Amino acid sequence: MEQINNLVLGAGISGLSCAFHLNKTQQQAIICEASNDWGGLCGNFSIQGFRFDKFVHFSFTENEYVKNLFTHNLEILVHKPELTNFYYGKWLKHPAQNNLQCLNFQEKVKIFLSFLTKPHITSTNYDEWLRVQYGNYFAEHFPMNYTRKYWGLEAKELETKWVGKRMRPITIKEMLQGLMHKKQKTLYYAKNMRYPQKGGFKSFLSVLAQKTDIRLNKKAVKINPTTKEVFFADGSRITYRNLISTIPLPEVIKLLPNVPASVQDAARKLRYTCGYMVSVALKKSYDFKGNLLFYVYDKEIPFARVYFPSIKAPDNVPAGASSLQAEIFFANDTPVPNKEIILTRTIQGLLATGIIQEKDILFTDIRFEPYANVIFDLQIYNNRKIVLDYLKHIQIIPAGRFGTWEYLWTDQCVLNGKNVAEQITGDNI
Incomplete structure (x- = not known):
């Protein structure tokens, strides 16, 4: 012993x-x-020369100690946080609440009037917090839909201490500007998204693992x-x-x-979320409009968000190819569809967004993680x-x-x- x-x-x-x-x-x-293997959810896997992280990962830390650890003896790529949102055929710059100019006039009016009459209460759950911040219409059609996808629950079942800077509040001036004009300035909470040139996100952990006795x-x-x-x-x-x-x-x-x-x-x-990762290898080089990832609000599309390993680092794919991974989450105490159903619906959803063409799909892969996130x-x-x-x-x-x-x-x-x-x-x- x-x-x-x-x-x-x-x-x-x-x-x-x-x-x-x-x-x-x-x-x-x-x-x-x-x-x-070591790495946990920060690990990755490779298939036919395509590397996929386990769910999307970037480093955007401003902590100098961690930043130095992660970049020790590593060449890194620094991306601007170019993120988008897919909303029933429309592509909105992220965050959506600041970039609603592409919606039709009737929906813009509903969002703005709802924002003007938003409740002024002390919120006791995430549902109320969203209504207080954005008004009923935007809350119900955007973050509440996303909450069902990402957390697997209704917003009223969540508390709010976890929110922090993850959700950006908005002023009436910002709401009006976002409804009327296309914005160039990125309002994401992270200024830069860092990623290793080689080896996937897991390479950031190499300095922690290289001299450690791991059984x-x-x-x-x-x-x-x-x-x-x-x-x-x-x-x-x-x-x-x-x-x-x-x-x-x-x-x-x-x-x-x-x-x-x-x-x-x-x-x-x-309670916690579990989740499927649907990874797609593409034999054609897609630039995906330079986006690192996008979020999805459509109820009919199963995945919450999609990221692009080939944009994160060219080393993640063979030359001339590209890749993406869709994430589908469920609360642990709710029924989880089998992988064949999820895979079929996810590919259908990806094709419906128009970001890829079926003829360019080289292969697909689906994997399940029993623990994805803590539910608050x-x-x-x-x-x-x-x-x-x-x-x-x-x-x-x-x-x-x-x-x-x-x-x-x-x-x-x-x-x-x-x-x-x-x-x-x-x-x-």
Whole structure:
């Protein structure tokens, strides 16, 4: 039986960061990863010379420490955030609320009048927040439709602390200008979108992984916090001094013995999205009008957004080719259609937007990820606290998006792992 000072479960970005920073202080740290590769949702896969990330990823961090880590010994590409929105045959610059000039006159009037008469209330959920910000008509036809696609829920089922700068409020002056004139200025919250020239987004994590002891195909099946042992599917076990878990909270609770019923119930009530990735290889070079990605509001089209690996970096495709990936999300407690249905409807939706032609499709691929994002429903904070308090009680240290049950961007995941390492060592790393 192996004895380890610091055992990290999960080789996603937060687990890698935690082990990397522990090792910087000469603390022994290893990572056990259930799959056959490291990177987690920041990983990628390749088919016939086409590389696809697992969902869309860019780095737009302004944190100098993380920026330097990501770009260490890497050549990078810097993109301007040229993003668009597809709305029933119309292409609107992002964010949509500032770029409504291409809509017909009748719809513009409805949006503006609704904005003038928007409710002035203290919002208690995301539905009310959207109506307060944009008025009923725009809220119902744009972000509420997108909410169903991205979160798999109605907006009224979500709270609002997660929003932050992800949704841009708008003034009456900006609304009028956006309704009347085509805007050139980009109003996205990120100024630059960075991406490695080679190797996909995962290359940003290379500095974290290259000197780290990562044990692949090492799936934890049981944790005994009393004896401080982790048992693995291959029959091995490891004892630890400190256990850092990036495993999703509902899953780590299943690995523990004698969990109180109240904690099990809280873990079951934590909601999250799962999702399909439909990847499309194209034998023709498309420029996709220079867009990095676009969002979709049409109810009939299943995917929430589409990104273009070939625009992110030419290295992602063979010469003369191009590619895209569509993302389709579901709440974990709702029915998920089978992959054949999703694949068919997604290709039909892509063709309906007119961005590609069927004759140029070289191949398609569909993959499923059981955890895509944390859902911030109205009960999240109470249920999360119950689970995290229990893990603290049995001395398991949570880390990462799903380990702490937070809506973390990649730079925040790196800093989260660093903070955990500092918590363990007492050092300022």
